[in-house]
Amino acid sequence: MRKVVLVTGSSGGIGLGLCERLLSLDSQLSLCLACRNMQKGEAARTALLASHADAHITLLRLDVSSIRSVLEAAQEFKMRYNRLDYLYLNAGIMPNPQLNFKAFLKGCLSRNIIKMFATAEGLLTQEDRVTPDGLQEVFATNLFGHFLLVRELEPVLCQPGQTSQLIWTSSSNARRSAFSLDDIQHQKGSEPYSSSKYASDLLSVALNRHYNSRGLYSSVICPGLVMTSLTYGILPSFFWTLIMPIMWLIRIFTNTFTLTPYNGAEALFWLFQQKPESLDPLTKYHSLTSGLGKNYTGTCKLDVDEDITEALYEKLLLLEKNMRKKVQNEEEEIQNHGQYLHHTD
Ligand SMILES: NC(=O)C1=CN([C@@H]2O[C@H](COP(=O)(O)OP(=O)(O)OC[C@H]3O[C@@H](n4cnc5c(N)ncnc54)[C@H](OP(=O)(O)O)[C@@H]3O)[C@@H](O)[C@H]2O)C=CC1
Numbered sequence: 359m360r361k362v363v364l365v366t367g368s369s370g371g372i373g374l375g376l377c378e379r380l381l382s383l384d385s386q387l388s389l390c391l392a393c394r395n396m397q398k399g400e401a402a403r404t405a406l407l408a409s410h411a412d413a414h415i416t417l418l419r420l421d422v423s424s425i426r427s428v429l430e431a432a433q434e435f436k437m438r439y440n441r442l443d444y445l446y447l448n449a450g451i452m453p454n455p456q457l458n459f460k461a462f463l464k465g466c467l468s469r470n471i472i473k474m475f476a477t478a479e480g481l482l483t484q485e486d487r488v489t490p491d492g493l494q495e496v497f498a499t500n501l502f503g504h505f506l507l508v509r510e511l512e513p514v515l516c517q518p519g520q521t522s523q524l525i526w527t528s529s530s531n532a533r534r535s536a537f538s539l540d541d542i543q544h545q546k547g548s549e550p551y552s553s554s555k556y557a558s559d560l561l562s563v564a565l566n567r568h569y570n571s572r573g574l575y576s577s578v579i580c581p582g583l584v585m586t587s588l589t590y591g592i593l594p595s596f597f598w599t600l601i602m603p604i605m606w607l608i609r610i611f612t613n614t615f616t617l618t619p620y621n622g623a624e625a626l627f628w629l630f631q632q633k634p635e636s637l638d639p640l641t642k643y644h645s646l647t648s649g650l651g652k653n654y655t656g657t658c659k660l661d662v663d664e665d666i667t668e669a670l671y672e673k674l675l676l677l678e679k680n681m682r683k684k685v686q687n688e689e690e691e692i693q694n695h696g697q698y699l700h701h702t703d
């Protein structure tokens with residue numbers, strides 16, 4: 359039986375790097391690339407087929423920040439497949455990042471320099487915006503759209519006699535102090551990225567509690583610092599290229615500078631090869647690359663409280679209910695309007 363793998367955000371970066379590695383390991387996989395931009399998705403599919411000509415690769419239109427798109431994509435997926443073995447929740451954004459140069463220079467002179475390079479704590483802020491559904495975009499993309507996708511794909515993920523894995527691309531930038539249960543969408547702060555990644559760590563723990571009994575397991579990873587369009591939004595790509603020798607040098611001191619999508623996908627790839635029952639739900643898995651360029655997966659305890667994971671889960675369920683109602687009302691309004699136009703014709 360072919361294993362079915364769905365990867366969100368697979369049109370480039372770490373997601374595409376992961377797909378390449380998965381196909382190299384098992385060319386018999388059924389790989390579904392979920393992308394919001396079909397042109398980019400088609401280019402990714404062509405690139406993968408260039409090195410794996412016989413691979414089974416399909417495209418699925420999915421904008422994780424849009425409720426309607428998530429519902430439609432899940433429906434489409436369930437029509438095409440009757441099982442899902444691995445769901446990689448990888449799509450993510452960090453819009454309009456601002457680097458605090460003063461804090462960076464101060465950090466370089468402090469004892470916390472290694473931690474600063476690994477987590478970017480206190481270095482970055484972002485400007486978020488509101489989606490047409492009325493949600494904060496970073497929250498909707500990095501967390502809520504993925505949560506809804508999991509909920510919608512429950513029938514194919516929780517098949518009797520089968521285990522399935524949810525694998526979240528979180529970050530070491532996830533920080534407890536950036537997240538508030540009273541403001542899960544991070545409407546008030548300036549670190550929505552950090553908040554959304556911390557929320558994904560919390561959610562993964564809650565999902566394990568609610569779904570393990572049905573054969574569904576969830577894990578979180580950090581890919582390390584990888585050169586992708588996300589990091590090119592922080593500093594321009596020519597600058598990163600220019601300082602690449604410095605980055606290689608820093609890698610000797612911090613193995614978190616994985617730098618390439620191939621290396622960054624290490625922990626995602628490693629988890630693919632593990633028995634989900636053997637994984638610790640309270641661990642974050644890190645892609646690491648040594649100074650000599652050797653890839654490996656490291657572990658780190660999650661900084662979470664069980665009661666907060668449950669409180670977030672409850673809040674997400676409530677938001678899900680409200681968003682479903684909203685979409686349904688909108689659909690009814692469109693139908694009524696159509697009927698009205700039909701009568702007046
Ligand atoms: N790069 C890094 O150093 C780190 C990255 N990460 C995380 O890794 C993940 C992958 O990021 P990375 O590869 O670096 O960045 P990229 O920007 O290269 O890739 C992000 C992917 O997500 C997709 N995406 C973004 N928004 C949406 C949306 N609304 N609906 C569907 N797809 C969407 C993008 O699609 P499109 O091509 O259409 O833009 C793209 O395929 C993210 O979750 C990120 O937070 C974590 C730690 C470090």
Ligand SMILES: CC(C)CCC[C@@H](C)[C@H]1CC[C@H]2C3=C(CC[C@]12C)[C@@]1(C)CCC(=O)[C@@H](C)[C@@H]1CC3
Nearest residue numbers: 474475476477478481529530531582583601604
């Ligand atoms: C190395 C250079 C001389 C200067 C680079 C300074 C900063 C731009 C980087 C230092 C630590 C980096 C970092 C990230 C972005 C770029 C830095 C702030 C991330 C926040 C990118 C996204 C993530 O999710 C984190 C895991 C990264 C942590 C480190």
